[in-house]
Amino acid sequence: MARAALTREEVLAAAADLVRRDGPQSLTMRGLAAELGTAVTSIYWHVGNRESLLDALVERTVAELGAIRPAGRTPAARIVSVAVTLRRRLLDHPHLVAMVHERGLTERMFLPARRALVHEVRAAGLRGTRAADVVRAVQFQVAGHVLVERDRERAPARHPVEEEPWGARTAREDPALARALARPVAPERLFALSVKALVAGLLAEPAGEGRGRPSGPGRESGANGVSRAPYSH
Structure with missing residues (x-):
């Protein structure tokens, strides 16, 4: 049974799958043709050269996001x-x-x-x-x-260090912290x-630019309902 006519979208989808699987360096016109079971000339017909293919893939990725x-x-x-x-x-x-x-x-x-x-x-x-x-x-x-x-x-796989970063004193005084860091x-x-x-x-409002009444010393209540502290640049 003859293969149905190849479409540009099929070429781009196969190219995107190759890149996802093996990275951009794996994308060659011959490799893509083999993936699709077609001739290299068919790939060129639908998407042009490799640079054009990459440009089209970028456009497709931006649209997918x-x-x-x-x-x-x-x-x-x-x-x-x-x-x-x-x-x-x-x-x-x-x-x-x-x-x-x-x-x-x-x-x-x-x-x-x-x-x-x-x-x-x-x-x-x-x-x-x-x-x-x-x-x-x-x-x-x-x-x-x-x-x-x-x-x-x-x-690479990380190997445990001989001495843990939180130290023996922290482990004694705050064992919950030590356990969490571990x-x-x-x-x-x-x-x-x-x-x-x-x-x-x-989103904290700058001092002097409040839109609401102060809700505490040095704090204001903002339009989005968040208690805000002065913003400093």
């Missing part, structure tokens, strides 16, 4: 949800994300998340430079976490904890 829909009842919660979703998507597409980065299109890849963050930061009442700082800080937090997590995945890192939980703390601090 897609728009991010925030979730939550407050701007702070929705900002955190954007960060959590973005981290998950970047971790789910490591080779494709690396390919996007290598082709200098990382900013484009972050664009849907940035748009969502801008909307939520404005909903929290921030404007101008402070709003831009919040958007960028959250984006950097996500990117930094992803880089650390990817590095841990690629690193457990493996839970990256998802740690990320959620850190990004929530980051967002809470970033």
Whole structure:
């Protein structure tokens, strides 16, 4: 039975699978043709040369990452949800994300998340430079976490050190801390904890720019319902 006519989308899907499985370096026109059971000339017909194929894959990856829909009842919660979703998507597409980065299109890849963050930061009442700082800080937090997590995945197996970092005194005085530090890192939980703390601090109003009545010494109640401490640059 003859093979059905090959489509451009089938070529791109097979190329994306190759990159996911073996990394961008594995993507050759001959290898892709073999994967699809077709001639190399057919691949060229649908996607052009390898550079054109890579460009098309980048466009496809950006589209796959897609728009991010925030979730939550407050701007702070929705900002955190954007960060959590973005981290998950970047971790789910490591080779494709690396390919996007290598082709200098990382900013484009972050664009849907940035748009969502801008909307939520404005909903929290921030404007101008402070709003831009919040958007960028959250984006950097996500990117930094992803880089650390990817590095841990690629690193050789870690061997325990002779002396634990918390020391004998801490183990005696705070055994719960020692036990917690001895457990493996839970990256998802740690990320959620850190990004929530980051967002809470970033949304704190600067002194002298309050929109509500003070709720305590040096604190104000913000428009998003979060008790806010003075923000310092």
